Amino acid sequence: MSNYEQERLYTLRQLKILDTPPSESFDRITRTAAKLFNLPVSAISLTDENRQWFKSRVGTEFTEVARRKSPCSDISASPEVLVIEDFQANDYYRNAPQAELGMRFYAGAPLTTYDGYTLGTLCVLGPEPRTASKEELAGLVDLSHMVMAQIDLQYALGRVDPITLLPNRIQFTEDLADLAIDYGGETRHAIFVELGDARELNTLNRVMGGGNTEELSREASRALLAHLHDDDTLYSIAPGQFIVLCRPGVESEIERKVSRLHDRLDWMNIGSTRNIIVRPALGVAPIHLGRTSANDAIRHAHSASHDARQNERNWTHYDPRIDADHQRRFTLLRDMREALVTGDGLWLVFQPRIDLKTGRCTGAEALLRWKHPALGDVSPTEFIPLIENTPLARHLTQWVLHAATAQAAQWFQQGKILRVSANVMASNFEEEGFTDLLMQRMQHLQLPAQAFELELTESALVRNRMAVASQLNALANAGIHLAIDDFGTGYSSLAYLLDIPAHVIKIDRTFTTSTPTVRPTSQKTLLKAMIDLAHGMGFRTVAEGYDPPDMLETLGQFGCDEVQSFAISKPLSPDGFEAWLQTFDKEPNRFASRSSP
Numbered sequence: 001m002s003n004y005e006q007e008r009l010y011t012l013r014q015l016k017i018l019d020t021p022p023s024e025s026f027d028r029i030t031r032t033a034a035k036l037f038n039l040p041v042s043a044i045s046l047t048d049e050n051r052q053w054f055k056s057r058v059g060t061e062f063t064e065v066a067r068r069k070s071p072c073s074d075i076s077a078s079p080e081v082l083v084i085e086d087f088q089a090n091d092y093y094r095n096a097p098q099a100e101l102g103m104r105f106y107a108g109a110p111l112t113t114y115d116g117y118t119l120g121t122l123c124v125l126g127p128e129p130r131t132a133s134k135e136e137l138a139g140l141v142d143l144s145h146m147v148m149a150q151i152d153l154q155y156a157l158g159r160v161d162p163i164t165l166l167p168n169r170i171q172f173t174e175d176l177a178d179l180a181i182d183y184g185g186e187t188r189h190a191i192f193v194e195l196g197d198a199r200e201l202n203t204l205n206r207v208m209g210g211g212n213t214e215e216l217s218r219e220a221s222r223a224l225l226a227h228l229h230d231d232d233t234l235y236s237i238a239p240g241q242f243i244v245l246c247r248p249g250v251e252s253e254i255e256r257k258v259s260r261l262h263d264r265l266d267w268m269n270i271g272s273t274r275n276i277i278v279r280p281a282l283g284v285a286p287i288h289l290g291r292t293s294a295n296d297a298i299r300h301a302h303s304a305s306h307d308a309r310q311n312e313r314n315w316t317h318y319d320p321r322i323d324a325d326h327q328r329r330f331t332l333l334r335d336m337r338e339a340l341v342t343g344d345g346l347w348l349v350f351q352p353r354i355d356l357k358t359g360r361c362t363g364a365e366a367l368l369r370w371k372h373p374a375l376g377d378v379s380p381t382e383f384i385p386l387i388e389n390t391p392l393a394r395h396l397t398q399w400v401l402h403a404a405t406a407q408a409a410q411w412f413q414q415g416k417i418l419r420v421s422a423n424v425m426a427s428n429f430e431e432e433g434f435t436d437l438l439m440q441r442m443q444h445l446q447l448p449a450q451a452f453e454l455e456l457t458e459s460a461l462v463r464n465r466m467a468v469a470s471q472l473n474a475l476a477n478a479g480i481h482l483a484i485d486d487f488g489t490g491y492s493s494l495a496y497l498l499d500i501p502a503h504v505i506k507i508d509r510t511f512t513t514s515t516p517t518v519r520p521t522s523q524k525t526l527l528k529a530m531i532d533l534a535h536g537m538g539f540r541t542v543a544e545g546y547d548p549p550d551m552l553e554t555l556g557q558f559g560c561d562e563v564q565s566f567a568i569s570k571p572l573s574p575d576g577f578e579a580w581l582q583t584f585d586k587e588p589n590r591f592a593s594r595s596s597p
Contacts (some may be wrong), residue, residue, distance in 0.1 A: 449479030509545030
């Protein structure tokens with residue numbers, strides 16, 4: 001079953017119209033259709049999964065027929081008017097259910113929802129072959145629209161929000177379409193109003209029940225209506241969210257209006273006994289009638305209100321550049337799913353780690369790279385933060401671990417004494433069986449535990465600590481080294497170090513890189529304290545990204561164990577790493593000579 005068919009059936013069932021009693025409002029339309037064509041049979045036929053069910057019918061006692069080869073069913077898949085002048089002359093429909101009931105002629109017009117799902121048809125049938133005039137078909141289409149208007153009026157797809165009694169999103173969509181017909185090319189403005197942060201409203205609903213949010217929405221709707229012009233229209237989009245379709249006006253008028261609305265909503269907090277403070281954020285977006293869809297109008301204005309909240313402003317204009325950034329993020333998330341399935345565009349590079357006492361390369365960190373088919377090379381600093389809090393995080397880590405362990409096993413079998421490390425995300429340690437799967441993978445590759453290391457950030461260590469601790473203990477007991485990555489930039493408490501079975505602390509480049517805002521003396525004092533703390537607790541230390549060059553000598557003096565930096569080598573492909581290693585091994589003392597305390 002196609003996705004469209006699933007959504008179509010879902011919409012049909014949400015309307016709660018199937019298997020309901022007859023209704024005169026529908027029967028009146030059905031009778032009119034039969035009179036228009038001067039035919040004995042007419043029906044409002046709804047296309048269910050395996051049947052055509054008649055909500056209204058004239059001239060037949062049947063309440064349903066099989067869907068197989070039914071022309072009504074075919075219209076649901078291709079929403080166009082269908083005319084069959086003679087069932088018996090049509091090879092495909094000769095055995096249709098309607099033909100088996102003695103019908104020869106058929107004309108059907110689709111019953112289509114505002115969002116494009118065809119629920120069924122308004123159809124007419126006759127026992128004799130005939131043609132249909134343009135006037136008859138146009139009348140049938142008009143009547144089909146009346147059927148949908150009745151469905152919308154009487155059932156779930158209403159135009160009024162039951163809480164605020166304001167027009168809803170569906171009505172906004174229709175109003176915008178109507179304006180486009182009469183005023184196409186003109187520019188209007190939409191103001192998106194959000195009463196509070198969505199997380200706060202959700203928390204309120206969970207703790208206090210939905211009645212609080214409903215009352216807040218009703219109060220806000222009254223406040224907004226009192227400060228809008230008669231030609232402005234206020235719609236309820238979702239609980240605590242509204243959109244204003246403004247009358248034509250100059251930019252300055254729109255700005256005064258949005259400021260006035262924000263102030264009025266803010267005033268609701270004065271003397272209020274509610275359990276939540278209204279924190280309104282508003283966004284303004286232009287609507288080019290005939291070119292801007294209703295979905296885009298809402299999305300643009302909502303995006304602007306979100307930007308206002310993030311930047312702690314009362315309101316802001318829609319910025320296409322910011323929206324383009326949001327669209328890029330969505331594209332990256334969507335296309336990463338495809339990349340993980342096919343593997344296209346994903347690969348690993350490896351950056352060496354050097355022991356400062358021996359000057360030898362002791363390992364390499366596996367780093368993920370992605371070449372997007374349309375956007376080109378995408379930095380991991382862009383796509384990793386987008387993915388790490390989504391379900392994709394687990395799949396991405398599995399891909400990395402699969403590739404990294406394969407490369408580590410290959411180097412081990414070649415006799416290279418290296419420990420390959422790979423990054424894991426917080427969500428991976430909440431995944432049941434994560435440790436077992438990794439160990440099975442390593443056993444299959446005959447990769448010893450000492451040849452592999454997992455790196456995880458401080459935020460991963462403190463999230464769901466019980467689940468994380470259980471997985472980490474299992475990994476440590478199996479002999480796999482654990483490293484705390486980006487140490488010093490995450491969690492503010494050091495208490496987690498007391499019960500984490502880690503072996504390595506990787507000091508973030510913030511503490512080893514000079515910048516105009518960094519005080520060198522304070523930086524070195526803090527760096528030494530971190531190295532001494534780590535050593536005192538039994539951790540090995542790795543400094544990342546040192547700069548300038550004399551920082552290497554400082555790290556050696558402070559007793560840092562290893563370094564990893566572009567100053568030594570950029571991340572390399574496996575072949576590039578092997579070539580670099582051959583050259584590097586010819587100068588084993590290049591770093592050791594500087595590192596002696």
